[in-house]
Amino acid sequence: MFGELEKYHRNGHFFFMKGTCLEDVAKDLPDEPGVYCVYALIRGHIELVYIGKSGTLEQDGTFNGPMLNQCINYKKEGIKRDSFFKSMITKLGADALDIYWHVTFDKKNFDLPGFVEAILLQKHFDVYGRLPLWNKSF
Numbered sequence: 001m002f003g004e005l006e007k008y009h010r011n012g013h014f015f016f017m018k019g020t021c022l023e024d025v026a027k028d029l030p031d032e033p034g035v036y037c038v039y040a041l042i043r044g045h046i047e048l049v050y051i052g053k054s055g056t057l058e059q060d061g062t063f064n065g066p067m068l069n070q071c072i073n074y075k076k077e078g079i080k081r082d083s084f085f086k087s088m089i090t091k092l093g094a095d096a097l098d099i100y101w102h103v104t105f106d107k108k109n110f111d112l113p114g115f116v117e118a119i120l121l122q123k124h125f126d127v128y129g130r131l132p133l134w135n136k137s138f
Contacts, residue, residue, distance in 0.1 A: 017089070018086050
């Protein structure tokens with residue numbers, strides 16, 4: 001669905017399940033700006049539940065705010081991501097989450113994470129007529 005992400009060669013993914021520790025499975029995330037997509041694996045079905053970005057470009061060309069490592073490993077809605085992800089797995093009746101990340105701004109690519117996030121959200125909206133489940137607004 002997201003062919004736009006193929007150009008970002010610094011990427012990866014990991015699985016998160018109830019019995020795992022988020023810090024362990026997400027330990028190799030870079031401290032750089034990018035986007036990430038969270039997919040829920042529910043009884044053999046895969047659903048994209050969240051599209052997020054990390055890093056905000058400042059006027060002077062530097063990035064501020066949490067980077068990929070911080071966005072995925074720390075808090076969501078005031079709750080530690082580990083706890084948030086576990087509660088959402090239960091709420092969705094999911095077997096696991098499959099989380100893909102892409103560095104969009106580095107020595108080879110100069111795409112602002114917010115711009116890439118907007119493209120992905122627009123594409124999802126065009127196909128499904130709504131935002132992913134965890135994206136409340138844009």
